[in-house]
Amino acid sequence: MSGQSNDVIRCGICPKACRIPPGFSGECRVRMNLDGRLVAVTYARPCAVHVDPMEKKPLFHFCPGAAILSLGSAGCNLHCKHCQNADLSQGNPEDITAFALPPAEVPALAKKHGCGHVAYTYNEPLVNYEYVRDCCIAVRAAGLRNVLVTAGYIQAKPLAALLPHVDAANVDIKGFSEAFYREVCEASLSPVLASVLQMIEARVHVEITNLVIPTLNDSDDMLDGLFGWLAGHAGCEIPLHLSRFFPAFRMTHLPPTPLATLLRARARAKAAGLKHVYVGNAEVPDGDDTFCADCGARVVTRQRYVVTANRGKPDGGCPECGRPVYGIWS
Secondary structure, three states, X not given: OEEEEOOEEEEOOOOOOOEEOOOOEOOOOOXXXXXXXXXXXXXXOOOEEEEEEHHHOOOOOEOOOOEEEEEEOOOOOOOOOOOOOHHHHOXXXXXXXXXXXXXXXXXXXXXXXXXXXXXXXXXXXXXXXXXXXXXXXXXXXXXXEEEEEEOOOOOHHHHHHHHHHOOEEEEEOOOOOHHHHHHHHOOOOXXXXXXXXXHHHOOOEEEEEXXXXXXXXXXXXXXXXXXXXXXXXXXXXXXXXXXXXXXXXXXXXXXXXXXXXXXXXXXXXXXXXXXOEEEEOOOOOOOOOEEOOOOOOXXXXXXXXXXXXXXXXXXXXXXXXXXXXXXXXX
């Protein structure tokens, strides 16, 4: 995953392609040049290990209501000014308490807690690429499923090697412009869109999250650009989670996203043809519920992260018209 010249190693994981001198790390703070080798210093050292509902990832069309073992570590290759998990993602690994958890032990831990799935989440999991890959292989070998919760900022080659071991992903598209990514996230939009398409082509179940931030990515043009791209390239049935922003990290000066903005965004997404649009981090009518894209029947009812009713047929069909509801349901 790297190229070397004069003891400087170029990392090949993400599009930033950091040139890393001996003893230093790349922008993610995780991948270091140690003795001429590129090493992820957080390997097998997650700092967050929890059991979550699947809905918290968020994944609404992938095994609704299932419990999922969730692992997170330190570091991120993006530097979003609004980061909701900055203590993990923007911290130095040596300053954050971590736990020893080798990949071989992950499946047994998941089964111990009644989880048939493992998520790599909280920070950007792909900066800890080797650990995620090895965990995914061990988890799949044990008959369990793998989920990525990611910003999708990765080069095509390492992603291609990982995707055969991944079952589902939620990709966070931060905003639909290169200027937004450059100024707010210190990254670029185009590699993220390429990752989404690569995941879909690999037959990974994909859902999208967009955190709607007042004055920054909530204009009609920005939203319509995202919705149109999803409908045209990812398909009208890809689930979209419009999430409410709350002041955090370096954006404490902005207010929470007004509910009216979220409702406007949902309406525009549906007008663009998207069939499954959710509103997260907010109480809005039907914001968390799943409906049949054909007859409009309510299939899954949720209260935030809790499934309170699931009327879907065992094969994922609508309870009223029988049309298959997009997703993986068992």
